[in-house]
Amino acid sequence: MLRLLSFLLLAWTPLVSTAAEGPWIKAIDLRSLTPEEADEARPYRLRGTFIYHDNNNAIFLQDETAGALFWYKGILDPPLIPGDIVEVSGVTKAGLYVPGLEKVSFRVTGHGPLPEPIEVTYDDLISGRFHYQWVTGEGVVRSTSTSDTGRTFIRLAMGSRIVEIHLDDYPEAQSLIDHRIRVTGLASGGINDRYQLNQPYIWPRNAFGIRILDKPTPVADLETVPASTLLTFRPTARTGHRVKVSGTTLASFPDGRLFIRDGKQALAVKQSAPVMLTPGESITVLGFPEMEGFSATLDDAEITGHEPGPPPEPVSTDLSSLDDGSLNHELVTFSATVADSFRTQTGASVLLQNPDTAVTLILPAAADIPAPGTRLRITGICDVETSRAAAYTVRPDSIAIHAR
Incomplete structure (x- = not known):
């Protein structure tokens, strides 16, 4: 019994001890500080459930009121486990968008279930009110890409707006294009130099945070639709998914913009992975219809076939x-x-x-x-x-x- 008690006391010893302990505070109170108040390095203590650890020394907790973060540059040994109950003591810092705690000491006091994820829309995410909290939402996968370091990026259409999904090492992401998925993870986003949320992200811990809800029509079964019918009135139209269009290439630009002619109708196409084509090439393309500027375009498009042809007449x-x-x-x-x-x-x-x-x-x-x-x-x-x-x-x- 004595040996077990010694082990538990060692496990609860603060990993770092650099900040004076202050009064207890809730996550909502911490994130409600103004940047000026947060930069006064006010000492506080916070208790919450560990939900996420990013690659930039930020650790995210959530209590019954909201989400919060603290910064810790040391090695987590042993690592925190999602669901760990963590008590942290530190001083406030403004952060890029939401105030947090730095110069911390912390300890694990127990383990419990993860917070129930909050159902969110794009508007919820861009508002910032659920920033750094455990959320869940659904949408249609528009495109995917992978960085040189293996980081996977998924562009998810939630309604008419795009949310980025970031996670590590998910080579199967390409197969999700045009699928409706549910993603569960940390609400985050890109912040500009005016402390404004510019682009919302959701960060799942891993691929288990992504669940397929609905599969698209197989590409081989898609019928080619005339460009002139895109986004016109159809009582039973299937929206939000890719369509197949064919036409003659009018012009191709290095940024991925492509213009084609289908009969008497011209159409702008924006490729997700730019391929330069020669005017006159006959192509088949898959893409998502969008209203842009004045008329319909195909966004996040993929060329599935092309062959040479005579130059088009203007x-x-x-x-x-x-x-x-x-x-x-x-x-x-x-x-x-x-x-x-x-x-x-x-x-x-x-x-x-x-x-x-x-x-x-x-x-x-x-x-x-x-x-x-x-x-x-x-x-x-x-x-x-x-x-x-x-x-x-x-x-x-x-x-x-x-x-x-």
Whole structure:
């Protein structure tokens, strides 16, 4: 009995003892401190359930009121186990987004169940109110990628917005594209230099934090749909999942943007892993329909087949005819006079103008800048950048031409 008691006392000995003990505080009280108050290094003690440990010395606890964190740069030996009840003593620090404790001493006083995860939406996560708490949510996997260090990133569509899922060593993630999943983990996110939450994340501890809820239609069983039907009214439309579209390549850009023509309808495609194509190539592409700017696009797209073809003919038009948006994403050709031009960080911007219409021509970095008054023959992709609503219709507000 004496040997067992000695072991328990050793296990509960503080790992570090650098801070004076202060009064007990709840997690909600700690995270409610202003940055200025937190940077006063106020001494506090906190008790909570261990839920997560990141790779940057942050340890996350949760009590009955909220989540909290403290920083510890030592080696956890033995490591904390999810569900451990931890008592920590330290001084406050503002942190990147949520106040926490530093210069800590802590001990494990017992073990219990993990907190029940809080059901969240994108709006819940971007609000920050559940930041650093154990949460769960569901959505459709849009794309995946893996860093050089083996870190896996999953882009999850929760409604119409994207939440990033970060976890280590999950090579099977690619097979989850277009699946509806439930993910359980720590609510976190990317913080800018103004202490604002810019992009919400969920950090599962491992792959067991991801559960498949619904599988998509097998790619081989997907029917090719006309580009002209994307996001048009369909009483029984299946939304939120990939569709298959085919067409002729009009232009391809290094950033992954791709423009195709399917019959008389042009379509913008944004690839998740950019592949450069040659104009005229006939392609089949899978992607998620999104309304962007003025008309439907395919996002997080993947090319599943392509073969050579003759170069596409541009649609001959004039500056005024671009104004109704009917040629959005189309390869067009027309003549216009330069009103103004200037160099930008990525190339050149040329203003083309007549009494009724103004269009911006975007040129690549290596292009010469034409002087005002120059008459040009232009061939490029028409892109409605912004639009405005008027009663039941939407009209283009600003139009750009991207030179191929």
